[in-house]
Amino acid sequence: MEVAYLIETVIKVVVILLVFSALAGIGTYFERKILAFMQRRLGPMNVGPFGLLQVAADGIKLFTKEDIIPTNVVAPIFKMAPVITASTAFMAAAAIPFLPEFEIFGYTVHPIVADINIGILYILGIMGVGLYGPLLGGMASANKFALLSAARGAAVFISYEVVTGLSILAPIMMVGSLSLIDFNNYQIENGWIVFNLYGVGFVAFILFWIAAFAETGRTPFHLIANDHEIIDGFGTEYSGMRWGLFFIGEYANMFFISFVIPLLFLGGYGDGSLLGALALLGKVAFFFFFFLWTRAAWPDVRPDQLMWLCWKVLMPIAVVNILIAAIIMI
Amino acid sequence: MKNEAFNDRNVSSDGYFKVDIAEYPTDGWAKFTRVVRRTFRAELFVGLWVVLREMLKFDIHTIQYPLEKMPIGPRYRAVHEMKRLWESDAERCIGCGLCEKICISNCIKMDTKIDEHSRKEVSEYTINLGRCIFCGYCAEVCPELAITHGGEYENCSEQREHFIDYTGMLTPLEMMANGTQKEFEGFGAITPHEDESVKKTPLSY
Numbered sequence: 001m002e003v004a005y006l007i008e009t010v011i012k013v014v015v016i017l018l019v020f021s022a023l024a025g026i027g028t029y030f031e032r033k034i035l036a037f038m039q040r041r042l043g044p045m046n047v048g049p050f051g052l053l054q055v056a057a058d059g060i061k062l063f064t065k066e067d068i069i070p071t072n073v074v075a076p077i078f079k080m081a082p083v084i085t086a087s088t089a090f091m092a093a094a095a096i097p098f099l100p101e102f103e104i105f106g107y108t109v110h111p112i113v114a115d116i117n118i119g120i121l122y123i124l125g126i127m128g129v130g131l132y133g134p135l136l137g138g139m140a141s142a143n144k145f146a147l148l149s150a151a152r153g154a155a156v157f158i159s160y161e162v163v164t165g166l167s168i169l170a171p172i173m174m175v176g177s178l179s180l181i182d183f184n185n186y187q188i189e190n191g192w193i194v195f196n197l198y199g200v201g202f203v204a205f206i207l208f209w210i211a212a213f214a215e216t217g218r219t220p221f222h223l224i225a226n227d228h229e230i231i232d233g234f235g236t237e238y239s240g241m242r243w244g245l246f247f248i249g250e251y252a253n254m255f256f257i258s259f260v261i262p263l264l265f266l267g268g269y270g271d272g273s274l275l276g277a278l279a280l281l282g283k284v285a286f287f288f289f290f291f292l293w294t295r296a297a298w299p300d301v302r303p304d305q306l307m308w309l310c311w312k313v314l315m316p317i318a319v320v321n322i323l324i325a326a327i328i329m330i
Numbered sequence: 331m332k333n334e335a336f337n338d339r340n341v342s343s344d345g346y347f348k349v350d351i352a353e354y355p356t357d358g359w360a361k362f363t364r365v366v367r368r369t370f371r372a373e374l375f376v377g378l379w380v381v382l383r384e385m386l387k388f389d390i391h392t393i394q395y396p397l398e399k400m401p402i403g404p405r406y407r408a409v410h411e412m413k414r415l416w417e418s419d420a421e422r423c424i425g426c427g428l429c430e431k432i433c434i435s436n437c438i439k440m441d442t443k444i445d446e447h448s449r450k451e452v453s454e455y456t457i458n459l460g461r462c463i464f465c466g467y468c469a470e471v472c473p474e475l476a477i478t479h480g481g482e483y484e485n486c487s488e489q490r491e492h493f494i495d496y497t498g499m500l501t502p503l504e505m506m507a508n509g510t511q512k513e514f515e516g517f518g519a520i521t522p523h524e525d526e527s528v529k530k531t532p533l534s535y
């Protein structure tokens with residue numbers, strides 16, 4: 001039993017690592033294509049059919065590019081920062097049930113690495129730790145734009161993290177557990193949380209979704225690495241695979257957050273049937289697409305506007321939302 | 331593409347309009363109502379709809395350059411061409427040297443000699459395209475419409491000296507046989523409706 005459990009866990013870890021590293025690459029392809037189509041362009045077309053192998057070409061480039069450590073950087077921290085981003089992104093995946101459990105050769109597989117009873121707290125915590133990547137990388141870079149970006153990162157972080165935490169309190173009060181599996185089971189019986197409790201669930205859903213944009217650093221909250229203001233922010237001094245790790249971390253984060261939102265609010269994988277699993281993948285695809293969609297359509301806000309939004313608008317709404325939820329549930 | 335569209339330099343003011351910018355709110359209540367109004371008017375979704383519509387229409391404007399090319403106007407001044415006479419396939423250039431003289435970057439080098447029929451003939455003619463600024467003076471000054479600008483804008487060669495000698499510019503004979511030499515409409519050519527603008531010299535007192 002112990003050995004079987006170990007082997008299963010290792011296999012699951014490897015599969016998640018491989019699948020989501022690959023997805024991060026393919027995610028960049030989809031991002032380019034969709035952004036291009038929305039701007040009436042074609043996007044990558046020349047490498048492979050419809051530019052599909054562009055991802056491989058990028059990979060080759062990233063892996064073979066010279067890894068430059070500039071003179072004045074704080075080398076140990078500078079080298080470590082990308083690893084923090086990428087590894088925390090994948091660590092967060094440990095508590096996400098990607099699919100309903102299924103049987104293969106008479107062996108029941110739970111597609112979750114560890115169903116810990118504080119799952120959602122763990123995910124948010126680890127994703128929060130992920131911020132140390134940009135923060136440390138930016139501060140160690142000896143570059144004013146990177147420093148600005150690190151400062152922005154800290155400011156953005158304390159703003160959205162409040163909203164994330166408060167917004168999911170109401171659903172947690174409904175479910176009474178922090179495990180994503182429990183969330184899913186609750187929603188089988190009581191319907192999707194978005195529609196629950198007279199709109200409280202819906203407000204929480206919207207707040208969490210908005211905070212997810214800040215969490216992943218996507219437009220309209222793409223402040224930390226805003227190309228047109230601060231070059232590439234914390235990534236300015238990075239090259240080669242170190243930069244690639246930041247990139248993989250960012251895209252893996254997008255995918256994981258796209259998993260977490262439907263699991264929390266939109267019924268997850270449902271009753272565990274194949275249809276439910278496909279529905280979950282569909283929802284994930286939609287949320288991922290939405291990240292790209294907004295990037296094509298919306299402008300970026302300023303850091304002070306983001307802080308204004310989080311502290312003066314979203315946080316009061318979240319608090320009121322929790323109060324209403326509490327009153328209704330009493 | 332005809333010349334008329336390019337000759338029309340009439341920039342009308344019809345296409346311009348002022349963007350409607352509302353007054354900036356000054357007091358707190360006005361700011362608050364603006365936020366609420368904007369939130370519930372769902373302005374963000376207008377932008378989302380616009381880009382989604384463009385994606386679904388799939389009206390792609392990309393030109394995949396080496397495979398596809400933009401049509402370029404007849405007045406475009408790219409690499410020079412040397413024309414032949416329609417009647418005799420003989421070279422139009424009479425070796426007058428005006429183009430060499432006027433060229434402001436001194437990139438045309440030519441030499442002439444008297445041939446066996448006691449006619450002036452061009453023996454050397456090169457344009458150093460590395461120096462040419464494609465101003466079009468040579469085409470404009472040419473009395474015979476012999477040197478013109480073509481539409482070919484891509485050059486590559488191993489040697490600068492290959493840019494460009496007389497035979498490279500001269501219309502090939504088989505093109506003359508097929509009657510496919512393109513008469514130049516562009517720079518230096520007589521513009522359409524030129525005859526309408528010609529006025530008689532007022533000689534009658």
Ligand code: SF4
Nearest residue numbers: 433462463465466468
């Ligand atoms: S286009 Fe201008 S610069 Fe070029 S050869 Fe003619 S006159 Fe000289």
Ligand code: SF4
Nearest residue numbers: 423424426427429472
């Ligand atoms: S101006 Fe025309 S005719 Fe005279 S030398 Fe130049 S190309 Fe020949």
